[in-house]
Amino acid sequence: MIFCQNLTFSYSPQKKFKFPTIRCQDGEALLILGQSGRGKTTLLHLLALLLRPESGEIILNERPVLSLNSNEIASLRANQIGIIYQRPHFVSALSVLDNVLMPNYLAGRKQDKHKAAYLADQLGFGDHLDKKTHQLSQGEQQRVSIARALMNDPTVILADEPTSSLDDDNCERVINLLQEQSARIGASLVVVTHDQRLKDEFSNQVLL
Ligand SMILES: Nc1ncnc2c1ncn2[C@@H]1O[C@H](COP(=O)(O)OP(=O)(O)OP(=O)(O)O)[C@@H](O)[C@H]1O
Numbered sequence: 488m489i490f491c492q493n494l495t496f497s498y499s500p501q502k503k504f505k506f507p508t509i510r511c512q513d514g515e516a517l518l519i520l521g522q523s524g525r526g527k528t529t530l531l532h533l534l535a536l537l538l539r540p541e542s543g544e545i546i547l548n549e550r551p552v553l554s555l556n557s558n559e560i561a562s563l564r565a566n567q568i569g570i571i572y573q574r575p576h577f578v579s580a581l582s583v584l585d586n587v588l589m590p591n592y593l594a595g596r597k598q599d600k601h602k603a604a605y606l607a608d609q610l611g612f613g614d615h616l617d618k619k620t621h622q623l624s625q626g627e628q629q630r631v632s633i634a635r636a637l638m639n640d641p642t643v644i645l646a647d648e649p650t651s652s653l654d655d656d657n658c659e660r661v662i663n664l665l666q667e668q669s670a671r672i673g674a675s676l677v678v679v680t681h682d683q684r685l686k687d688e689f690s691n692q693v694l695l
Contacts, residue, residue, distance in 0.1 A: 488512045489643050489675045494533055494543035496526075504541075506530050507693055511675040513642070516666050519679040521695030522685070527679035528573055530695070531647050534677065535570050536560050548642055565594040569636035569674075571646040573623070575628050577620040583607075583631055584616040590638040599638070606634035609664055625652040633661060635670050644669050646678045650685065662688050 489511050497503040504526045511517040521527045534545065536552060545552050552563065564570075568592075577586045585604040597686040607613040610630040615623055620631060622679050636644060646665060650658040662678075662685060669676035678685065679695075686692070 488546075488548060489534060489677065490544075490546040491534065491655060492544055494530070494545070495541045496533060496538060497541060498529075500527045504529060505631050506527065506533070506599060507695070509534070509627060509677070509693060511643075511676060511677055511691070513673045513676065514670050515691060516678070516689055517678065517691045517693065518685055518689035519693045519695060520683075521679070522680065522681055525695040528647055531570075531645050531679050533679070534643075535568055535645050536564060543663060560683040562675070565590070566639060569639065569644040570610070570643035571629075571632050571636045571644070571649050573647040575620075575632035577628070577631070579619065581619075582584050582616065582621065583612065583618050583620055587616075587622055587631060587634050587638060590635055603630060603634065603636065606637055607631075609661065610634050626654070626657055629653065630657070630661060632664065640672045640674075642672075642677045644674050646676070648680050648682065651683050655684070658682070658684055659688075 492508040493666050494506040495504065518526060550637055558561055584603055588598045591598045604613065607616055610633060612627050612630055615627060620628055633649060665676055
């Protein structure tokens, strides 16, 4: 589960944010909708512990996390949080498969090639595993980053505009897969987006 309340953050005295209470239980999905510039990525990075709020509280799996030290936060992020960034960050020298396997490596786990291949098939890029990521289209790269986020069976999945480069068919496929996978592993799924196509796909929604 993920819960936060009274979160505030500022990039500068002119750019301050106060975010609404967010609550997403295990196996549930939450959509956070907002226009460009409303702070969706900022909120997601706060929840992913990539940014530190000025005030407020974040609880992951019943545990207050803002008092953890940097090693504890790194371990939590590697093992329990799957992040799908707005723009995927890949290691360009590695194959698509090795990029998908990267979270196993970073968390000190055995590399699970079967799972990587399964997720790649489900997400429709199973034929591209031996390529380099720059040889894939933007939509394919986005799907690779989704597979990568699911590799360690995270308890919290945070997705930043996961459907922005996708056509309608792939949009539906990706959202279904994210919801199925998070429900299957009992994870909390939080999606931030301005993609209005997702409005009817989530029963729990927050507007920024
Ligand atoms: N590192 C930064 N330093 C200063 N201002 C920033 C920084 N990152 C974001 N901002 C500003 O904070 C505001 C919110 O940015 P954020 O990326 O969180 O919005 P968003 O809702 O995700 O937008 P979009 O839908 O366009 O991605 C924007 O006005 C942006 O210019």
